[in-house]
Amino acid sequence: MRGNVIIIGAGFGGLSCAIRLASQGVQVTILERQQHVGGKLQQIERDGYHFDRGPSTITMPSTFRSVFDHAGVAMEDYVQLYELEPRTRNIFADGTVVDLSGNRGWMKEQIAAYSPEDAARYDAFMDESAALYAEANRHFLGKLLLSPSDKYNLQMLRSLLRVRPTVKLDKLLRSYFQHPHTLAMFGRYATYVGSSPYQSPSIFAMMGHVEAEVGIYGVKGGTYQLIEGMTRLAREKGVQIITGTEVRQIVVRNGKVAGVDTDQGFREADQVVANGDVLSVNRLLLAPEHRKEMSNARIRKYEPSISGFVTLAGVRRQYDALLHHTVFFPERYEPEFDHIFRDRKMPADPTIYICYSGYSEAGMAPAGASNLFILVNAPYLSDSWNWEQQTERYGAFVLEQLAARGITGLNESDVLIRYTPRDIERDTLAHQGSIYGISSNSVKQTFMRPGNRSKDVQGLWYVGGTTHPGGGTPIVTLSGQLVGEQLASEILR
Numbered sequence: 001m002r003g004n005v006i007i008i009g010a011g012f013g014g015l016s017c018a019i020r021l022a023s024q025g026v027q028v029t030i031l032e033r034q035q036h037v038g039g040k041l042q043q044i045e046r047d048g049y050h051f052d053r054g055p056s057t058i059t060m061p062s063t064f065r066s067v068f069d070h071a072g073v074a075m076e077d078y079v080q081l082y083e084l085e086p087r088t089r090n091i092f093a094d095g096t097v098v099d100l101s102g103n104r105g106w107m108k109e110q111i112a113a114y115s116p117e118d119a120a121r122y123d124a125f126m127d128e129s130a131a132l133y134a135e136a137n138r139h140f141l142g143k144l145l146l147s148p149s150d151k152y153n154l155q156m157l158r159s160l161l162r163v164r165p166t167v168k169l170d171k172l173l174r175s176y177f178q179h180p181h182t183l184a185m186f187g188r189y190a191t192y193v194g195s196s197p198y199q200s201p202s203i204f205a206m207m208g209h210v211e212a213e214v215g216i217y218g219v220k221g222g223t224y225q226l227i228e229g230m231t232r233l234a235r236e237k238g239v240q241i242i243t244g245t246e247v248r249q250i251v252v253r254n255g256k257v258a259g260v261d262t263d264q265g266f267r268e269a270d271q272v273v274a275n276g277d278v279l280s281v282n283r284l285l286l287a288p289e290h291r292k293e294m295s296n297a298r299i300r301k302y303e304p305s306i307s308g309f310v311t312l313a314g315v316r317r318q319y320d321a322l323l324h325h326t327v328f329f330p331e332r333y334e335p336e337f338d339h340i341f342r343d344r345k346m347p348a349d350p351t352i353y354i355c356y357s358g359y360s361e362a363g364m365a366p367a368g369a370s371n372l373f374i375l376v377n378a379p380y381l382s383d384s385w386n387w388e389q390q391t392e393r394y395g396a397f398v399l400e401q402l403a404a405r406g407i408t409g410l411n412e413s414d415v416l417i418r419y420t421p422r423d424i425e426r427d428t429l430a431h432q433g434s435i436y437g438i439s440s441n442s443v444k445q446t447f448m449r450p451g452n453r454s455k456d457v458q459g460l461w462y463v464g465g466t467t468h469p470g471g472g473t474p475i476v477t478l479s480g481q482l483v484g485e486q487l488a489s490e491i492l493r
Contacts, residue, residue, distance in 0.1 A: 001027040001238060003491040006260055006269040008247050008285075011039025011428075012473055013463035013480040014275030015230040016067045020484025022237035023071040026491055029269075030239060031262060033246040033429075037231050039275070040428055040435065041473075043224035046415045048366040049314030052223040053419060056355040056373055057088075057192075057325060059210050060474035061217050064226060066481060071233055078229030080220040084360065087216040089323040091405065092181050093331040099323070100185075102212050115179035125176040125186075129208035135163055136206055141469045144482050146453050163203045165443045172202035184333040188351070191377060193471045194305025194436030196337040201446050218324055218360045250274075250281075250460065252290045257459035260285075271459045271487060275480070278450045278466040279304075279431040279438070286457070293455040303445065304380035305436035305471065306340060307421035311374040311395060314415030318370050321406055324359045328352040328405050340377060341441070344384035346394055350376045352401060369414070374398065378421050380432040387420045437466025446470070452483050461487060 003026045007014045010032035018028045036042060041054030058064075061081055068075035075081075086099035098110045104123060112119035164172075169190050173183050187197030189207035197204075219225050235241060249261040250272055259268040274281040279302060282294040330336065330349040339347045355373040358364035365371040376398055379385060395418045399410045410416075421433030431437070440446040449468050454460035463479040465471035 001025050003027055004268065004270045005029070005273060005487065005491075006031060006267060006271075007273045007275055008250075008260065008281070009033075009039060009275030009464075010037035010231070010241060010243070011041070011275050011464065012227070012230075012477045014039070014273065015227070015234055016477045016480030017273055017275065017463050017484040017487075018234050018239045018480075019067055019071050019230065019237060020481050021488050022234065022239045024488040024492060026488055028234075028239045029267070030234070030241045031245045031247055031260070031267070032241065032243045034427060035244050037241060037243060038224060038227040040424065040430070041224060041227055043222065044312065044417070046417070047314060049369070049371045049415050050222055050357070050364045051312045051314075051371055051373055051417075052355075052357070053310060053312065053373070054223070055473040056223055056357075058217045058219060058223065058226070058473065059207075060214060063474040063478050063481075067230060067477065068233065070481070071237060073233060075229070078233055079225050081217040082220065082360070084216045084218055084324050086323060087211055088325040088327060089321075090181075090185050090327050090329065091321065092184070092329045096181055098181065098185060100212055100216075102215065107212070111182060114181055115177075118177045118179050118182045121176040125173075125205075126208060126212065128172075128176075129205050130213065132163055132203055133206035133209045133214075136203060140447075141475065141478060142482075144452055144468065144486055146451065146486070163201070165201050165203070165447060167202040169197045169200050169202050169204050172205050173197070180333065181329075184329050187333060188327065190440070191306060193440045194434060194465075195440040196341055198334060198337055199341070199439075199441035201440065201443060203446065204440070216325065218357065220361065222357060222364065247285060249287070250285045250290075250457070252286070252457050255290075255458055257457055269459075271461065271491070273461045273463060273483060273487070275463050276429060277431045277434070277437050277464065278462050280429045281462070283431070284429060291456045294450070299431075302438045303341075303441055304432045304434035305439040305465075307378040307380050307424060307430075307433045307435050309346065309376045309378040309394065309398070309421070310419040311372075311398060312415060312417040312419070313372040313374060313410050313413045314365060314369065315372065315410055315413040316366070316369045317409050318368060319356075319407055322354060322356045322359060322370070322372075324356060326354045326356070328354075328402070336377065340379045341439075344379040344382045346378060346385060346390070347376070350398070350401070352376055352398065354407075372410070374402070380434045381421050381425060382432070387422045391418055391420055431466075435465075436471030437464065440470065452479065452486075
């Protein structure tokens with residue numbers, strides 16, 4: 001094997017990068033500070049209840065399949081996905097239910113029950129959504145943007161004009177729909193990249209096509225099995241994975257990576273790939289003299305993404321209202337984002353998402369019981385909200401909100417675990433506890449994210465949600481593949 005690459009972090013980006021590198025003959029070591037691989041996705045077993053703490057909605061399955069295909073193996077030998085239909089249940093404050101489906105006819109019937117006008121425009125919206133996805137795939141998602149010529153060329157300019165980067169997602173949706181239910185249902189896609197539908201660009205309308213027509217998938221045995229499968233493949237390809245080892249500094253000599261200092265000593269490397277928040281990596285692991293392009297002043301200018309407040313509830317009840325994925329919307333959607341991004345406080349009337357994997361697969365909870373992953377959007381960490389003081393109170397409030405919507409008895413759960421943005425920051429070093437790195441609440445933060453190759457340090461690369469091409473589990477996995485391919489070509493040429 002050639003080269004000597006150290007990858008900091010064993011999340012989706014780090015593992016996919018390691019597999020691509022090792023499959024082409026590059027020597028790779030992954031160092032993970034947590035005791036288990038997976039980054040923000042961790043597996044929790046308690047009293048017969050199985051929980052995946054972290055990403056739960058799996059889309060774009062071809063992105064994961066490509067990790068295995070390029071390694072010359074069949075994904076099904078490592079992990080099995082199954083398609084969900086309906087995709088997601090959307091429950092609105094007035095009791096209206098819309099089950100997101102790949103069947104356009106059924107979708108139009110459900111929407112027509114409360115808005116015939118919106119139903120009549122559904123096909124046109126979905127066609128535009130598919131066109132946006134195709135445009136993003138052709139010119140943005142599938143390639144690294146390492147040089148000015150990659151970013152500033154006629155083809156890229158034409159592509160940007162076609163996706164209308166200055167048009168906000170909510171404004172695009174309002175050109176098709178008028179009812180608050182429809183606007184909220186599709187506006188929620190901005191939160192998939194940690195952002196607000198009232199500020200983020202309209203490109204994220206592509207998620208309508210991704211979810212309904214490309215599909216949403218479950219993972220047999222729980223979402224963490226994706227991590228388990230990738231970890232097994234990485235090791236088979238010769239990747240050394242060391243957990244419980246914290247990198248304290250990226251060592252730079254004469255402007256080039258020399259290795260990393262860890263709590264176990266120094267490790268030499270020709271190249272370093274940081275699978276973590278670019279802002280945290282620079283702030284915590286690089287001396288100021290080695291990061292003039294990513295100074296503390298510049299880091300402060302980036303707006304972090306949404307974080308999340310999670311409750312894991314193992315309860316000896318089952319609920320007819322819940323599918324594998326269920327979303328409870330508030331009466332009014334917009335105030336939630338004012339609270340999060342303007343006030344930096346928890347929403348007074350939050351959207352509540354529940355993943356109930358036991359709906360699709362027996363054995364995820366004891367017989368007659370439910371394993372519920374409950375997520376509420378949260379602001380990134382600031383002085384405006386104190387989690388040490390507010391966790392119990394707000395946690396009880398979330399359960400009260402669910403009880404009012406018919407999901408009762410959660411305060412009597414066998415298992416009740418809460419996980420706050422403060423915990424996310426502690427475990428993963430996410431900048432200000434954000435889940436997706438930086439938000440996509442502006443054209444610049446959407447289309448001109450921090451690059452995959454460091455401008456300051458030769459031999460330092462980035463994968464993950466803060467860098468190109470963006471946040472979300474499949475996109476982070478794709479970033480690892482893209483960097484792995486580029487780096488292997490440079491090492492092996």
